[in-house]
Amino acid sequence: MRAFNLIYIVEDDLITSTITELIVSQNEAFGEVKKYMNGQEAFDALQLVAQQQAEVPDLILLDLNMPVMDGWEFLDAFSSLALQKPVCVCVLTSSIDPDDIEKSKRYAEVKGYFTKPLDGDMLNQIVGLVA
Amino acid sequence: MDYLREELYRLQNTVSTIFDFIQESSLGGLWFWDLTESGNKWASSRFWRTVGRERGAWDAVLSQEDLVAIEGHVEACTANNSDSYTQLVRCTHQNGTNVWMHCSGLVLRDVAGQPYRMLGVLLDITKQRNEEVYNQELANHYGSILSNQSVYIIKTDAQGNYTYVNDFFYERFGYDSKIIGTRSIESIVEADWSKCLTVVGQCFAHPEVPHQVILRKPYKDGTIRSNHWEFKGVLNSEGQVGEILCVGYDVTLLLDNLDRSKRLLELTKQQNTRLQNFAYIISHNIRSHSANLTSLVQLMQNAKSEEQAAMFLQMLKTSTDKLAETIVNLNEIVTANSNANQPREPRRLKLEVDKTLAALNILLHQSQVTVTNNIAPDVTVNVVPAYLDSILLNLLSNAVKYRSLETAPTIAIGSYEQDGYTVLTITDNGLGIDLARNRSKVFGMYKTFHNNEDARGVGLFITKNQIEAMNGKIEIESEVGVGSTFKVYFNESIQSDLYS
Numbered sequence: 118m119r120a121f122n123l124i125y126i127v128e129d130d131l132i133t134s135t136i137t138e139l140i141v142s143q144n145e146a147f148g149e150v151k152k153y154m155n156g157q158e159a160f161d162a163l164q165l166v167a168q169q170q171a172e173v174p175d176l177i178l179l180d181l182n183m184p185v186m187d188g189w190e191f192l193d194a195f196s197s198l199a200l201q202k203p204v205c206v207c208v209l210t211s212s213i214d215p216d217d218i219e220k221s222k223r224y225a226e227v228k229g230y231f232t233k234p235l236d237g238d239m240l241n242q243i244v245g246l247v248a
Numbered sequence: 249m250d251y252l253r254e255e256l257y258r259l260q261n262t263v264s265t266i267f268d269f270i271q272e273s274s275l276g277g278l279w280f281w282d283l284t285e286s287g288n289k290w291a292s293s294r295f296w297r298t299v300g301r302e303r304g305a306w307d308a309v310l311s312q313e314d315l316v317a318i319e320g321h322v323e324a325c326t327a328n329n330s331d332s333y334t335q336l337v338r339c340t341h342q343n344g345t346n347v348w349m350h351c352s353g354l355v356l357r358d359v360a361g362q363p364y365r366m367l368g369v370l371l372d373i374t375k376q377r378n379e380e381v382y383n384q385e386l387a388n389h390y391g392s393i394l395s396n397q398s399v400y401i402i403k404t405d406a407q408g409n410y411t412y413v414n415d416f417f418y419e420r421f422g423y424d425s426k427i428i429g430t431r432s433i434e435s436i437v438e439a440d441w442s443k444c445l446t447v448v449g450q451c452f453a454h455p456e457v458p459h460q461v462i463l464r465k466p467y468k469d470g471t472i473r474s475n476h477w478e479f480k481g482v483l484n485s486e487g488q489v490g491e492i493l494c495v496g497y498d499v500t501l502l503l504d505n506l507d508r509s510k511r512l513l514e515l516t517k518q519q520n521t522r523l524q525n526f527a528y529i530i531s532h533n534i535r536s537h538s539a540n541l542t543s544l545v546q547l548m549q550n551a552k553s554e555e556q557a558a559m560f561l562q563m564l565k566t567s568t569d570k571l572a573e574t575i576v577n578l579n580e581i582v583t584a585n586s587n588a589n590q591p592r593e594p595r596r597l598k599l600e601v602d603k604t605l606a607a608l609n610i611l612l613h614q615s616q617v618t619v620t621n622n623i624a625p626d627v628t629v630n631v632v633p634a635y636l637d638s639i640l641l642n643l644l645s646n647a648v649k650y651r652s653l654e655t656a657p658t659i660a661i662g663s664y665e666q667d668g669y670t671v672l673t674i675t676d677n678g679l680g681i682d683l684a685r686n687r688s689k690v691f692g693m694y695k696t697f698h699n700n701e702d703a704r705g706v707g708l709f710i711t712k713n714q715i716e717a718m719n720g721k722i723e724i725e726s727e728v729g730v731g732s733t734f735k736v737y738f739n740e741s742i743q744s745d746l747y748s
Contacts, residue, residue, distance in 0.1 A: 130536065130540075132540050132544075132563050132566055132567055132570075133536065133539070133540055135563065136540060136543045136544060136547065136563070139547060140543065140547075182532070190685065210532075211531075211532045211533070211535040211536035211539060212528065212531075212532045213528070213531055213532075213535070214528040214532070232535070232539075233535065233536060233539035233540075233543075234538075234539035234540070234542045234543045235539075235543065236543075236546075
């Protein structure tokens, strides 16, 4: 059963994003994966989606610490986008800093905060968020 | 009514009861002494009771000294040809205490005009005299308290003019009695006037209770001392505040120590915050690699083909390399943080910059960067030499790494003096950093700003730590597409004043 047709992975570490993609694609609830190296790349892509009325992702897995535009800056910019439907954003980070966890709760778009490593259980929890 | 007077005089002559009653009830005693050669003395029973002794115990009652004093008065009286005198007589009571008597003496003369009797009328004034002595002692006692060596005591009238100040106040602030009658507020530093007036207002609103305030006053040596005061509005007989009593003591040392503690606390707080951040950063960076390792091992176990397994193994190798590198980085940071008290040595700044440039020679050449070192040859900085090397290498290699690809890259190095710091400036015309977005992150750990594969995100963090370990600071001015200027402030005093 498909829960998410299109998933964005926003992650600057190449190995991490490859692993995330592999794990996600092994779960049949998750569809197509697109990878972005930082917040800016993902934001640019989403801006294009909004302009061209293209396919809006169902889920964004967002890292926090990234160069150019980090996860927080992405979230700030993201809320200004006029997308056709709401997107489920999940933070996927190595940070266990309580300040980061608290801060993520202040963004309405953020539905979940997960710490790496990503595994099957976590994916099921993410599916549960939209069920 | 003269008949009554005559009757009393008559009775008095015939009935001894009258005389006895008068002297017994109103006097402390009566003396009648023979001034002729016999030297006999008589005293009333009332006198013996007053001194608590057996009748006739003259030797015990009057010391030789006291007796001489009495005889002296009698003689003086005789010599003056007068009949009466008064004197203070000290008698010794049975219980050893002094009995003070006021003695009015009347000298009686014979037909030849020679004194032959002395009549002494004695009033017991011991109680009054003791009270006087006590009051005098009390006055001395309070006087010594008022002019004590540690507390200021002043009084002002309702208008705030000095009416009394104690000796200690005079002594400490170098005033003299000319201050009485002048406005008290003028002796306080002007910045504290409103504080003082507020408390005076409270004294009027709530009299007879103390109101506390700390005020600063110039000391006689020119320094400013902080004094803790207790002001009290004292009510006069009309129920109005007639004067203000102020008691104060010096709390300068106390406040200085408090200030010092606050600064130490602030420093500790900063260090704790830094340590906590550091702990989160370490956990973040080690965790990010260990998370990859965990995932990769799992993926390998479920690998569907040899090729996939080989790819995972390659990724595993990369991850372990990165983990090892992270640990090396963290070690560098810990070293910079923990060796804050390394010995500092003078170094010629221009020479050190030239050495670093020489080490970067190949890189500079390849990148075709034009470098100008404008530091004067005699500029010297007190530094931990290894830190200076590391700082210069980091900042200069960054300037090369993030050079402009569109215009000919330049790096200009200079220095100047400012507020006790020697400031090193490194200006490039490179990519620049958007400070509006990134100011708080420039010197953070693992923050990178450009998509540069080599960027570790620790260089500026370590640089900042090393500069701060030498009590200096670092600042940045930058604009995207224009370039960056880093300013390194070298603190020229060896020790921070906090620990001096």
